[in-house]
Amino acid sequence: MKQGECAALAGAAACAAALGLAHYAAKIEPERLVLTRPRLAKRPPVKTVFFTDLHLGPMYPPAHLEQVVNAINAEQPELVLFGGDFFAHFLQDVHALPFSWIAAQLRRIRAPLGKFAVLGNHDVRQGARPFFELLFTEGGFTVLWDQIARPCPEIAVCGLAPYSGGEVMRQLPAGCWRVTLCHMPDKCRYLPLKASDLVLAGHSHAGQVRLPVITRMILPPGGKLYPYGLYRPQGRGAGQLFVSRGIGMSGVPFRFLAPPELVVLE
CATH class of the missing domain: 1.20.5 (Single alpha-helices involved in coiled-coils or other helix-helix interfaces)
Known part of the structure; x- marks a missing residue:
């Protein structure tokens, strides 16, 4: 030749x-929605599912929500937590979002001890916050905005507002499993992590496309230091951080070596 x-x-x-x-x-x-089961230093007393970053819109149409709900229910969790960024670009996408159907899907999620959610940065842009709160309330979730909930005596859930400084975490009670929902993981440099056993975050999508050099360049602000996985941002004397890859897509309509995930804590 x-x-x-x-x-x-x-x-x-x-x-x-x-x-x-x-x-x-x-x-x-x-x-390829996958299940991830991180090995925590202090495990929850009940089976818990965490999901985040759906970014419903043109790149991840609302119809995908049914698959996500089915996968959550298949795990039979007692507690369900959502980490923010339900919307993609609210004003551009609002005409294509079937709100009644979405609320019905959220209601289908079964969790005897409760369902709790926080907002991400995309959920407070372009006037999206009241629609997020209405949808999730209609879907049976308690929306936390710098608030603490006690689904049972053994558990305390703290939910931070998207740009919160985290002072409410200092009010978490001792003697129970304390979990904090914080959309942007890089805030864990300065949050009072000694007050919480675990922080659950999303936002970064693990870069969404995981390739040498390129991933570091495309990680979003607020998700560059802790892009994916289990961390101890303040050492062994403070709570752990787990950052999820999330489910939907943002920026580009691709995922490579960063499949969407549900996080199962048990």
């Missing part, structure tokens, strides 16, 4: 591989 023919074949193979990867990242991986 001549050198020119070899080069042409190599080019064609490279093009085919690139197209295959693009198809996988756009069509296959975003549909």
Whole structure:
């Protein structure tokens, strides 16, 4: 085979591989909802499911919510927590969001001890906050805005507002499992983590496309220091942080080596 023919074949193979990867990242991986079970230093007394960052809109249509709800219910959790960014770009997408159907799907989530949610940065932009609160309240969730809830004597749930300084965490009671919902993980540098056993966050999507160098460049502000996984931002004397990859997409309609996930704590 001549050198020119070899080069042409190599080019064609490279093009085919690139197209295959693009198809996988756009069509296959975003549909691969997986379960993640982090190994916590202090485990919850009840089975808990955490989900975050749906970004409902053109890149992750509302119809996907049914699959997410089914996957949550299949785990039979006693407690369900949501970490924010339910919306993508509210004003652009509001005409395509079937609010009654979405609320009905949220109501289908079964959790005997309760369902709790906080807002993300996308949920307070463009006048989205009242719609988020109405949807989640109609869906049977308690929306926490710098507030603490006690679903049972063994558990305290603290929910932070998107740009909160976290002072409410100091009011978490001792002698129970204390979990804090904080949408942006990088805030854990200065939050009073000694008051909480675990902080659950999202926001970063693990970069959404996980590739050397590129991922660091595309991580969002507020999600650059702790992009994905289990951390101890303030050492062993303070609570752990778990950052989820989330479920939907933002920025680009791709996921690569960062499949959507539900987090199961048990």
